[in-house]
Amino acid sequence: MKFPKVYPFLEKSSIFFEDFALVPIRYEDRFDIMKWRNEQIYHLRQSEPLTKENQDKYFKFVVAKLFIQEKPNQILFSFLKDDICIGYGGLVHISWIDKHAEISFIMDTSLEKIGFHKNWSIFLSLIEEVAFKELFLHKIFVYAFDLRPHLYETLKKSNYFLDARLIDHCYFDGGFKDVIIYSKLSGQ
Structure with missing residues (x-):
């Protein structure tokens, strides 16, 4: 199977910062x-x-078909450092009418302790370029189970605001947990 390498609806399918890159998945x-x-x-x-x-x-x-849709419900990327994949993510649950999308990101588990803030911060700046400058979305947000408070500090430092706390919104590990939503608007 020949897997697609560019999203034809994006002017710039790949975004770079220093030795990091966001490329189509x-x-x-x-x-x-x-x-x-x-x-x-x-x-x-x-x-x-x-x-x-x-x-x-x-x-x-699923993923291969995202490359041929005019307005897919998600746009996924591989997150590279020195051309090695260290994570992946993108914009998911895209609402083209409302001009918003959820940010999804996961990195190599070994980097959770040593590079969490840096990798999340760089990923956010790159995905914001796609969301706001390529797709002209109005709002992007992170939907997170209330399990990793260190994520919220990273989001705050990247100028995301606490948009909502959904009380007892998900059942996890024998109990109900809140869901936290941090958002950013275009032009912020």
């Missing part, structure tokens, strides 16, 4: 992504571990 990164998602399932909206078989099917039947 690459097929060869699918098993690293699967591994990270399975390791970090506790903070994702994922109910069971992924398998190689379902990851292959997802890339073939």
